[in-house]
Amino acid sequence: MYGMIPVEYRVQNFKVYFNGYHIPNTESIGFEDLAGGYDRYGNYFFLIPMIIMNTIDFEECLKDSPAYRNQLRQAANHIDLLEDRLEQMFKMCNSVINNGKIFVQEFQKFLKCIFDVRELFSTDEIAYKSLGKFGNYLREIQTLFSNLLEQTSHSLLRTLTRMLKDDIRKVKDQGKLFERLSSDYDIALQKNADASKTKRK
Missing domain, CATH: 1.20.1270.60 (Arfaptin homology (AH) domain/BAR domain)
Incomplete structure (x- = not known):
């Protein structure tokens, strides 16, 4: 869809980042796609199940x-x-x-x-x-x-x-x-x- 802002989850050095911001104290996160690939604001996001070690x-x-x-x-x-x-x-x-x-x-x-x-x-x-x-x-x-x-x-x-x-x-x-x-x-x-x-x- 045109004009949507991508929302990014990524893992780097066993840490979770959301749109470039670190999510602290994260041990295990599973992202569920509840909106068919789009959140309630219409932003597209992709899902990565991950296990994080502190x-x-x-x-x-x-x-x-x-x-x-x-x-x-x-x-x-x-x-x-x-x-x-x-x-x-x-x-x-x-x-x-x-x-x-x-x-x-x-x-x-x-x-x-x-x-x-x-x-x-x-x-x-x-x-x-x-x-x-x-x-x-x-x-x-x-x-x-x-x-x-x-x-x-x-x-x-x-x-x-x-x-x-x-x-x-x-x-x-x-x-x-x-x-x-x-x-x-x-x-x-x-x-x-x-x-x-x-x-x-």
């Missing part, structure tokens, strides 16, 4: 406060969710590549059939050239599709594999290390507290 406060981290522990749990849940979705993405990407390879093989057979048919029209210049041109166009498409599969395998699939096997694992290992050190620290504090009580007696 930034961990370093000062709260030093205090090891309940707020920090809550932020840490939220971050751990976010990592678990990210891992789950990356695994789904990896599986689907792998499936697309495998099915794409089968498609390329069948497509090559189809191309061979076209050129086999062309040989039967060697005395018909128009049909012979037309089938040849058609086959060559399809061969270019097949080459581009094969290159796409190869690039997807080498870039996206490898990146997803590295993220799942290396990056996510390192983050989880650090989380386990923190839990162990935090537990040891709590035990040490308790022992010191008990020792102080014994001395007072």
Whole structure:
């Protein structure tokens, strides 16, 4: 519609922005299209379901406060969710590549059939050239599709594999290390507290 002002929701650095203005304290927002793509003022808006992770406060981290522990749990849940979705993405990407390879093989057979048919029209210049041109166009498409599969395998699939096997694992290992050190620290504090009580007696 002419003259409408676009309303934009976007996500940047795990923060939600509405028309360029940051929406603070946002953990999870789902935008529902209740007006068929337009709000009550006639403004068009597009919808992006999103999950937002709050930034961990370093000062709260030093205090090891309940707020920090809550932020840490939220971050751990976010990592678990990210891992789950990356695994789904990896599986689907792998499936697309495998099915794409089968498609390329069948497509090559189809191309061979076209050129086999062309040989039967060697005395018909128009049909012979037309089938040849058609086959060559399809061969270019097949080459581009094969290159796409190869690039997807080498870039996206490898990146997803590295993220799942290396990056996510390192983050989880650090989380386990923190839990162990935090537990040891709590035990040490308790022992010191008990020792102080014994001395007072």
